[in-house]
Amino acid sequence: MVTIRDIAKRLGLSVSTVSRALNDNKRISIKTRRNVHQMAEKLGYQPNYNAKNLTNREANTVGVVFPVNNRVVDNIFYVGILRGMNAQLNQRNYVLSIAIGDSTEQVIDNVKSMITRAQIKHFILLYSHQNDPVIEMLQNEDVDFVTIGKPAAGQDWLYVDNDNVKAGFDGANFLINEFHAQNPVFVQTHNDWPFEIDRRKGYLDAINQAGKQPIVFSIPDADDAVPDQFIKDHPQMDGIVAIDDYSGLKMYHRFKMIYPDKDIEVLGYNNSLPAELTDTHFHSVDIHPGEMGKSAVQLLLDKPEDGEAANRHIIVGHQIV
């Protein structure tokens, strides 16, 4: 293994100078810095992260925390975020570690150990729940963190999110403008997550602007009878804005079972369905998970330029596909 000592020997310099040169310390002459970098390259020098982290008292690692309970389908989204994050992290010579478990205790222990034993000072949470014990713990530690999803009202921390009001607005308008939907309905779950509230608000805005009558339906987890009844009760519906692709696809299939020859346009969120399951009447809003991961890293690690105020959040765009 090549160390800074080897570089120093080859150039007749001290290890201190080599260390500073590699870190582009301005106290070292440009010329020496260039020589050091060239020699490092030539010898195939690779810094030892464990040594660096030990002296820096801080790991070059971002801890990524998964939620304890999530719908299996959200995993699709999480891996997209990981992909976006890691590209950024590697550029910055950072490493990605994950904390994931079946219980809150497990995850808390995992994160605590990351802080005290691995000296990790930077975290990204793939969720943003209210009264979450992991978030509460992180707030009391000397670490930085960013959540995917904005905090509930009254709370404040770094986060990345979509503009979900706009996403709801755009979704409804897409059906109205592109497909001349007369009566698009909004389908949500019973969970009332913050993003559901926002998207519904956007839907309602668009419907009002178009001078139409809003219709909102809360779909249960199972029990096909409920959506079937809803569909029969609303023969006028000709468009669906669904809180996610799964609810959208479910409604679509129920609708086609009841009216095999009637057309309906469906718009879901997350762009998470494989091609096998959809057709041309099905649309989705891509909320750009890769971009969210990338933004989360930037928010977490990039220092603001001189005089610039630090960002408190980044809003990532969405796109109907």
Place this chain on the structure above:
Amino acid sequence: MVTIRDIAKRLGLSVSTVSRALNDNKRISIKTRRNVHQMAEKLGYQPNYNAKNLTNREANTVGVVFPVNNRVVDNIFYVGILRGMNAQLNQRNYVLSIAIGDSTEQVIDNVKSMITRAQIKHFILLYSHQNDPVIEMLQNEDVDFVTIGKPAAGQDWLYVDNDNVKAGFDGANFLINEFHAQNPVFVQTHNDWPFEIDRRKGYLDAINQAGKQPIVFSIPDADDAVPDQFIKDHPQMDGIVAIDDYSGLKMYHRFKMIYPDKDIEVLGYNNSLPAELTDTHFHSVDIHPGEMGKSAVQLLLDKPEDGEAANRHIIVGHQIV
């Protein structure tokens, strides 16, 4: 931060003794070991992984490598595996790092950096492709690795997998025995992955044993006309064994479009569909991703007992749900 030096001072011992005691070195008396552990507990001692790793010249980290190209839906499976792995890793005071990227170069760079800079010596790959550049690189390095999925014929390394022949056999028999299917068909993709070949073999075995006529259909990614034609050409079909839940659900919906009043039983693999999308005629083989993750860690990190031969692979059970 509490260090072994603090423990040593409090007990009037040397750091060497404390270090050995904490590592349960038999050269230290039981009594001293107990005292040291008690004091460590009392002071809230937490080992500094960076220091440990620097001296050990090896990180307490397992690098988990994601495939470059995968179907989005496989992410569901990967996160299940991560969950299973991490529980085991935490128990062993190990940390989970991931390598994921959009291109082979990115992933290779990521893994190389894990080896040389982070000193990671243990890897788990979430795939097992033939002629994979990452695998080829790992084989030339002084590291251990386990793949999820068995290597192709002629190759040999540590792996975890299901018994896919049996999974195919059990799937076909489930439809035959539980639902008296007379003509279950097998639906596969055009990819001919090893697990597809194995499951098909199992299906064929079961069909032969039952004295029935096998029917195998390769479903294209898009183009509903192809499955529609197949369904019309095979009016006798009353059961489907599908290579994954998505292909199964797709076939199911096409079938119901053509024969709204005819019943058919479908069995897919992976148990990856949310409740919203299925009904009582849809079944799935859970291949236990959590268990696979757990087994991968055991295979990778647990030394065989004295005299015991080292395992070369672990086969994880499956279950129809």
Place this chain on the structure above:
DNA sequence: CTGAAAGCGCTTACAG
């Protein structure tokens, strides 16, 4: 059974 000392590969305050 225990300890003093060297070393892992870095960074940085101090000195010149």
Place this chain on the structure above:
DNA sequence: CTGAAAGCGCTTACAG
């Protein structure tokens, strides 16, 4: 602009 020295928190060969 550069260097000698101390230190980060561990482990382990050597000595007793």
